Amino acid sequence: MSLPEQEAAYTEFSEQIFAVYTGGGSPRHLHFTLAFAEAELCAVSQYAGGRASPCVEKALSLVRHLLDGVKTQVPPLSSIPSKDEKKDDTPADALLMRWTGNLSDFVEMVYGLDSLKCINGGETGVTELLLGFGKLFGLKLKDKQCYNAYADIKRRKSDSRTYFFDKAAEKLNRRMQEDEERERMRKR
Incomplete structure (x- = not known):
């Protein structure tokens, strides 16, 4: 595969990975998908004798970086109820919010x-x-x-x-000022 073809494949791969990452799916599904992608990329790297192309290395680095972010969001498997345990009564269409701050x-x-x-x-x-x-x-x-x-x-x-509240207050005040400025511009 030529370098331009590899770069095009990497671009498509990274777009798909980001679509999955930002798609709002469950953290477990996201973790599984990223772990699978990591395993496949490692296999490609090993198949190439440990000298994978820079695009494969970039893709592997991207997946590992995203996996690190997801690991703190995925509850341990022990929290999955067994068949005998009562399952979580959260509706399937409930909005999933993830804490992405530190x-x-x-x-x-x-x-x-x-x-x-x-x-x-x-x-x-x-x-x-x-x-x-x-x-x-x-x-x-x-x-x-x-x-x-x-x-x-x-x-x-x-x-x-x-720090968190100071930053939040600063950003909220800036947002309100920008909103007021946009309102003034519309009225002109």
Whole structure:
């Protein structure tokens, strides 16, 4: 296969992989698809005597990078109910939302909402909030992970330790200013 043909094949492959990645399918399906693609690309690389073309290496690197991002979103297989266990009653057409930020941002958001006491009148504890939002976003978190992330947030040295909320406030204010500017431009 010529280099231009390989590059065209890589472009088509990467477009298909991104379509699957951004298609909103279940994290398990996405993980399986990416793992399968990785195995196939490894086989191609080994078939070529360990010296695969740069396009195959790029494709393998892309798949591995995407897999790393998905691994934190896929619950362990032990969470799949057996035939005897009650299955999750989430409707099949329910909107699947995935947390794509980092763990520190997630923990900061949950602790911030807990501090504001704006969920269930402040009666819900931080552990319940972590579990609830974790389930909403498809995360399987251990208490220790969350506590360690919170401890890291508390150890931040700058004037404001709430990086996530600071960034969110800045971006939301900028968005509102841009919306107002667009409205003014339309009225002219």
